[in-house]
Amino acid sequence: MTILGIESSCDETSAAVFRDETLLSNVISSQFFHSEYGGVVPELASRAHLKSMLPIVRQAMLEAGITLNEITAVAATQGPGLIGSLLVGLNFGKALAISLDIPFIPVHHIEAHLFSTFLHDPHPDFPFLGLVVSGGHTMLIRVDDIGVYTLLGGTIDDAAGEAFDKVAKMLGLGYPGGREIDRCATSGDPEAISFPRPLLNSGDYRFSFSGLKTSVLYHLRKHANKGSLTLTEQERNDICASFQRAIVDVLLEKCMRAAKEYSITDVTVVGGVSANSELQRRMYEYGSLYDIQVYIPDVVYSTDNAAMVARLAALLAPRMTTTSLLQASAFARSGDRLFRAYP
Numbered sequence: 001m002t003i004l005g006i007e008s009s010c011d012e013t014s015a016a017v018f019r020d021e022t023l024l025s026n027v028i029s030s031q032f033f034h035s036e037y038g039g040v041v042p043e044l045a046s047r048a049h050l051k052s053m054l055p056i057v058r059q060a061m062l063e064a065g066i067t068l069n070e071i072t073a074v075a076a077t078q079g080p081g082l083i084g085s086l087l088v089g090l091n092f093g094k095a096l097a098i099s100l101d102i103p104f105i106p107v108h109h110i111e112a113h114l115f116s117t118f119l120h121d122p123h124p125d126f127p128f129l130g131l132v133v134s135g136g137h138t139m140l141i142r143v144d145d146i147g148v149y150t151l152l153g154g155t156i157d158d159a160a161g162e163a164f165d166k167v168a169k170m171l172g173l174g175y176p177g178g179r180e181i182d183r184c185a186t187s188g189d190p191e192a193i194s195f196p197r198p199l200l201n202s203g204d205y206r207f208s209f210s211g212l213k214t215s216v217l218y219h220l221r222k223h224a225n226k227g228s229l230t231l232t233e234q235e236r237n238d239i240c241a242s243f244q245r246a247i248v249d250v251l252l253e254k255c256m257r258a259a260k261e262y263s264i265t266d267v268t269v270v271g272g273v274s275a276n277s278e279l280q281r282r283m284y285e286y287g288s289l290y291d292i293q294v295y296i297p298d299v300v301y302s303t304d305n306a307a308m309v310a311r312l313a314a315l316l317a318p319r320m321t322t323t324s325l326l327q328a329s330a331f332a333r334s335g336d337r338l339f340r341a342y343p
């Protein structure tokens with residue numbers, strides 16, 4: 001199979017070609033202009049997708065060295081995401097599939113993140129535990145097979161990436177700011193400030209990052225000089241390092257506790273926050289100490305990309321009937337629960 005994957009759920013327009021077990025291309029165009037507004041502006045995002053979709057798909061095919069008639073299926077992100085942005089990629093993909101008379105495979109964005117480490121060799125074996133930490137989601141999922149998922153817990157308020165972005169904004173580090181916090185934290189003291197570790201001992205797999213973000217805000221207010229925030233570079237770096245330490249402590253502890261409870265030895269950490277250097281370092285460290293295989297995608301596959309969409313589609317295709325392949329909606333979604341309705 002030669003699958004063209006399309007991703008447009010938020011502010012990245014991406015197209016990729018995956019043939020058999022090989023990724024032939026993965027082209028990503030990021031909409032950097034949103035930083036000026038301090039967050040993604042949905043209407044501007046969908047208009048930008050409209051402009052870049054065709055050139056990005058063309059570029060992906062060019063880099064893969066294939067022509068239109070070599071594509072055997074088209075896959076696109078169906079959701080969750082910004083509705084206007086999703087519609088651009090989804091309708092482009094569907095129209096292309098119909099015009100070429102080939103199957104269309106709708107892909108769940110979080111499910112695609114979950115399988116992003118399957119772009120690498122080796123990748124996790126079933127059953128594995130997936131820690132999804134992205135801009136909009138924080139979830140711990142037990143994966144017994146493709147399509148067989150148990151949601152062990154998720155965030156009850158902010159996602160981990162959202163907390164990184166909001167704290168970065170408070171510190172004037174721009175948007176999205178997770179990577180900047182990571183960079184500043186390398187020169188900071190993670191023990192300088194004792195921020196809370198929310199729900200660390202809740203006895204379940206729920207997460208909460210909203211209070212942690214507010215603690216950073218209170219800390220900043222307390223140290224504001226007559227209302228104006230003047231931080232030295234070292235103070236800012238210490239806040240970044242201490243905040244990052246608090247988030248990583250919670251993610252690591254809950255994830256590894258679940259691995260122990262369910263006797264699972266393969267863990268994958270996916271989504272944009274999985275690019276965090278401290279999270280990676282501590283996950284790998286813990287893994288090697290306790291014999292747990294930790295799989296984290298290369299940074300290009302951790303934030304939004306079409307390679308993971310095409311990869312998941314290649315895993316799904318053999319399990320779907322021709323009818324379901326041609327249906328635009330092969331799965332049902334309810335809140336944060338993931339479940340795929342196979343025929």
Ligand SMILES: Nc1ncnc2c1ncn2[C@@H]1O[C@H](COP(=O)(O)OP(=O)(O)OP(=O)(O)O)[C@@H](O)[C@H]1O
Binds near residue numbers: 109133135179182274
């Ligand atoms: N090195 C890093 N450290 C911490 N956070 C990071 C790092 N690099 C990226 N991020 C964060 O990753 C997030 C983006 O990830 P991703 O593209 O997976 O999210 P999204 O697609 O917007 O959300 P979702 O997948 O839930 O719909 C942003 O919040 C960004 O700040």
Ligand SMILES: [Mg+2]
Binds near residue numbers: 113134135303304
């Ligand atoms: Mg994403």
